[in-house]
Amino acid sequence: MSLKRIPLTNREISWLYFNERVLQEAADEGVPLIERIRFLAIFSSNLDEFYRVRVATLSRLANLNERSKEIFGYNPRKILSQIKNLVIKQEKKFNNLYENIIVKKLAEEKIFILDEKQLNVARGTFVKTYFREKLLSNVVPIMLNKHLVMPELRDQAIYFFVRLSKEGQTSEAKLALIEVPENMQRFLVLPETNQLKFIILLDDIIRYCLDDIFFIFDYDVIEAYSIQLTRDAELDLDKEVSEKFIESLSKSLQKRKKGKPMRLLYDTDMPMDMLSYLVRKMQLTASSLIPGSRYHNFKDFINFPNVGRPELEYPKVAPLWVPNLSFGKSLLSMISKRDFLISTPYQSFDYIIHFLREAAIDPGVREISITLYRLAANSRIINALINAAKNGKTVHCLVELKARFDEQANIYWSRRLEEEGVNVIYGVSGYKVHSKICLVKRLENRKVCYYACLSTGNYNEKTARIYADHTLLTANKKITSGLVEVFAALQKNIVPQGIKTLMVSPVDSRKMLYKYIDQEISNAKKSIPAYIILKMNSLADEQMIAHLYKASNAGVKIKLIIRGMCCLVPGVKGNSENIEVISIVDKYLEHARIYIFGNAGKELMFLTSSDLMTRNLDNRVEVGFPIFDKELKQEIRDIINIQLQDNTKAREINSLNNNRYHKTDDKLKVRSQFDIYTYLKQKK
Structure with missing residues (x-):
């Protein structure tokens, strides 16, 4: 099947439709009010990263030459235009949702977000005092001069573009920039009055106190409009894996702050002559201008304080214990007898911490090998590894x-580990190591035994509270022997390959997936029930999509659960009539990757760190691992079945890209994330 003929949704456009689903959560009246604000923050944060990376890449492609369409199969300039149109529509929905719905709902809860014009004398005095004591020394304006070069704005920082003028004499005005301090809390809770709660943003505190900043100038009118610049965040790296690479990466991180401007988000109330000044001085293009509200960096609203009822947030739910896996006994001894599955955040991430802590102090343990991608700020994983090294x-x-946007933190952790005697490996030249694997080597009765911890998500105790992932604890030799080979290759800085029991990228996983899909095609042609169920974050690899279309045309029933971008178009006659796709966006971030193949009644199941994207299949070291234990296979299958029946938070992915809510034959309300918790709680 020719890739040029198959129906595909552009990946960037598909991603924007995913972010629209996040916006749907913010609009959902069934979601607690403070959580709706947080979904607005997630939407905003997602969009920032999208511009820093995806739009930046498209802009580079568009600037190559006129043959871009021929080379890449699409016209980057056309996609950039579509992106801008979609983003402007979404920003309008966002602003309307916040200003006309969320703010009013907060008022109904007796919570008021005040701006600088709504402060009475008492609250104004409180704000002035706070500003002079906490803020004034951190706020230094940059005075602009038409004869001087415009200072470079920092990536994603919030600035006020200020004009000081005499009444009716803007031509003689003074212009200035004020950077809003990043190291200050964005929200200030004001004194309560008659059970009314008041909050003011840092932005409006500065607006209220502009006269304290510009007191030396003679003016009648002062105007301040917020702007935010998003820059190209892609890195130009020396690929050599060495100390030289670390130096190169550190320099590139500094360059990231001064990358090419991708988007200027500006307050729509800004006068046109002021906006024109910015465009001219910053050498911006029309396509990079995105009208917005008076508040930028809305991602900070993820920390919006709940000063109202507890019911305005999702209730805190205690993580569940895994049946028969006790903290009071040796985890390694229990794992030696059977496999265990930990489904976070429903179940406790502490099992992974205790697995490493036990390995760190167990006299029989000789060696620990692990891959790390993203870590918590105060990582207990790192502490356990350091203590293991100290224990010999x-x-x-x-x-x-x-690891994008975690580079600086990972440089810090790698140096800290080296200082403590850990053998730090800097990866495989030309490839990211994205796998989440850990192997413990233990001597038992003079015999070497291995214990493994493999996951679909990062070894990160912070994100484990909100990311839905699965982790396998096993001593199964079919898996541990494969991991021994993987780590042996990584320690030699070479790509692991030829490992039969594991699905390892970049060499073998694509071939293995094709083999399993082809087997389902063969079964369908023999009238043997054939099906495929895949769950992942993103599906974008065109060859893999073509293979799934081929399976659909052969009669294979395919069900996909894809949280983010999906370039496959389901339900298209002659291509994807047997393919259904849903996306679940809810309280937790669906992050697990699960591949299931019917296999003529002997179902095959893999968990993996890999999405079906070209980068994961061909340019990263990923490890997929089979589930052999019958009880665990059934548990994962039950979880998948609950998700397929979700008729509350699942949306259909279809050719219309309308994010229609998924309806099922089940008359009962199924909200998979809540029902999975109940399911796991009832297990004995």
Whole structure:
């Protein structure tokens, strides 16, 4: 099947439709009010990263030459135009939702977000005092001069573009920039009055106190409009894996702050002559201008304080314990007898911490090998590894320095680990190591035994509270022997391959997936029931999509659960009539990757760190691992079945891209994330 003929949704456009689903959560009246504000923050944060990375890449492609369409199969300039149109529509929905709905709902709860014009004398005095004591020394304006070069704005920082003028004499006005401090709380809770709660944003505190900043100037009118610049965040790296690479990466991180401007978000109330000044001085294009509201960096609203009822947030739910896996006994001894599955955040991430802590102090443990991609700020994983090294264990730790936006943190952790005696591996040249694997080598009765911890998500105790992932604890030799080969290759800085029991990218996983899909095609042609169920974050690889279309045309029933971008178009006659796709966006971030193949009644199941994207299949070291234990296979299957029946938070992915809510034959309300918690709670 020719890739040029198959129906595909452009990946960037598909991603924007995913972010629209996040916006739907903010609009959902069934979602607690403070959580709706947080979904607005997630939408905004997602969009920032989208511009820093995806739009930046498209802009580079568009600037190559006129043959871009021929080379890439689409016209980057046309896609950039579509992106801008969609983003402007979404920003309008966003602003309307916040200003006309969320703010009013807060008022109904007796919570008021005040701006600088709504302060009475008492609250104004409180704000002035706060500003002079906490803020004034951190706020230094940059006075602009038409004869001087415009200072470079920092990526994603909020600025006020200020004009000081005499009444009716803007031509003689003074212009200035004020950077809003990043190290200050964005929200100030004001004194309560008659059970009414008041909050003011840092932005409006500065607006209220502009006269304290510009007191030396003679003016009648002062105007201040917020702007935010998003820059190209892609890195130009020396690929050599060495100390030289770390130096190169550190320099590139500094360059990121001064990357090419991708988007200027500006207050729509800004006068046209002021906007024109910015465009001219910053050499911006029309396509990079995005009208917005008076508040930018809305991602900070993820920390919006709940000063009202507890019911305005989702109730805190205690993580569940895994049946028969006790903290009071040796985890390694229990794992030696059977496999265990931990489904976070429903179940406690502490099991992973205790697995490493036990390995760190167990006299029988000789060696620990682990790959790390994203870590918590105060990582207990790192502490366990350091303590293992101090206890005389040999610890091999591969820290992926190219984990986007975590590069600086991972440089810090790698140096800290080295200082403590850990053998730090800096990855495989030309590839990101995205796998989430850990292997413990233990001597038992003079015999070497291995214990493994493999996951679909990061070894990160912070994100484990909100990311839905699965982690397998096993001593199964079919899996541990494969991991021994993987780590042996990584320690030699070479790509692992030829490992039969594991699905390892970048060499083998694509071939293995094709083999399993082809087997389902063969079964369908023999009238043997054939099906495929895939769950992942993103589906974008065109060859894989073509293979799934081929399976659909052969009669294979395919069900997909895809949270983010999906370039496959389901339900298209002659291509994808047997394919259904849903996307679940809810309280937790669906992050697990699960591949299931019917296999003529002997179902095959893999968990993996990999999405079906070209980068995961061909340019990253990923590890997929089979589930052999019958009880665990059934548990994962039950969880998948609950998700397929979700008729509350699941949306259909279809050719219309309308994010229609998924309806099922089940008359009962099924909200998979809540029902999965109940399911796991009832297990004995």
